[in-house]
Amino acid sequence: MTVPGGARPQQAVHGEQLVAASVAREPALAESTGEATASASAQELPAPQAAARPLATPTVPPAPPPAGDGTRREPRTRPEWRTRRHRGLSRLHIGRHLAPADELDRVQLTARSVGLPLGSDQAGAPVPLQMFGPRPSSVVLLGGLWAAKLVVFRSLGFGARAVVLTGRYAAWRHLGQWATGRTDRVAVLPPGSPLGTVASADAPLLRVDDLDDAGEAQPAPAGEPPWQTRLLVCRRLTPARLPAVRAADVLLTQRLTPDEAGAVVAARGLADRDAHALQLLQDDMLALDAGTGVRYVWTNPGGAEQRALGRPGPR
Template sequence: MLTRTGSPFALIRATRKDMDRFRFPAVQTGLVLGPDQRGRPVAVEAFRPAPTHVVVIGSLRFAQLLGFRALALGAHLSIRSPVPTRWTVLTQQRGEPGARPRPELLLVDNVSSGPIEANPSLRPWSTVLSVRQDIEPADAEPLGRADLVLVQARPDGQATLLANALNLPESVASSFSTIPEGFVAVVHRRNVQWVRLTPTMVERHLIGDPFQTS
């Protein structure tokens, strides 16, 4: 069975049996990330009965991996990017919208420049996923308003900026620059958890290593 902890937008803890049934509807299982530091599988509620804003700070392949997993959950994917070709691996996988209601993911490519997308879609079960490779002081406000932030290891200056934007203590700022290899930080309302990304063979073939920046 799936169990939840904390707020209504908390991380979902699943059993290993649940992890094997990866194609459950998104509204039931959330988006699987991988195991935590104790080896317990973790997913996040990427789609809710309310508009949702998720910020991803890290590599392009990290964002592609999340988009690919959203497709696996049956979401309809739209992409807004100044360089559409770098998302070909996802656009080749997505199908046409079906007749039945589906969760929607708008992936906003801010990898190189431009402000973080701060205004999610107004429809229920719709999620905006904003992608940034690096953050700037101007990103502090939209970061603070995001429902969920997923972070790969940051340089010291960015780690401090991120912690301040998310109203986290200084001790957490230093941890953002020393995230264990293969892990990402999952931040929601001052709660921080480290989760190991576990790409499948198919994901590695299509996308590559989510921790490589080139």
């Protein structure tokens, strides 16, 4: 049977397609065979040679050096910052912080910066008393022996020395021993005796003039040395003592009588309401006037003060 003329070309075309397809599969087979061979070769290579293959992404080159004079400089190493953990401080052991008695005796405070602790006011705030300074000052105390000793006692605690001019030697002679444990910090002398003590910023001097009822209160004379304070103790207020009350830098009073309160208000230029308040002070209270108005102070005596001075008492 004769094959139709159109069948051969169709078979030839189909055969050519098969040949082309076979030719197209041969490179793919060659590539797959090459990849398999390469992968097998890569698996057979030792680890160092496999790691030596180039990276797919090249590393970024370093930045160019800054423009300069052409001198070669060593690269600056960057400091290594580390977070430091803070540890808690160990507790203090009181038994390990000791000082010999002679060195401890040299440690002292002065009242020129913080003031003498006089007590606390009605709100509980501390009330300091500026007793000593480079300029000599005068303080008048309208009160009794207990209040005078309290002021001297606290002045000694701030490093001051005291010279007491009094006719009541027996009432003052043990104060220095009670307050400091020494006998050279307080000198008790008869009225009119020379002081014989030099005052300084490290050791200010408190001169106490303890007047009796008939003694005259003279204002502090001019030309007194610095770092010296004169404490004038008056148990009673008389007309002859009003000039000293008026000229005093600081006035301290215990409870006053109505006549004394009126005289003090007039001499110091205080408010009228203070005339009534000065008559109502308790035995452990003091009124303080340093030129800026009256402050009413609770002295709050401590245990050592109570043992040395006794209970607070009136004038």
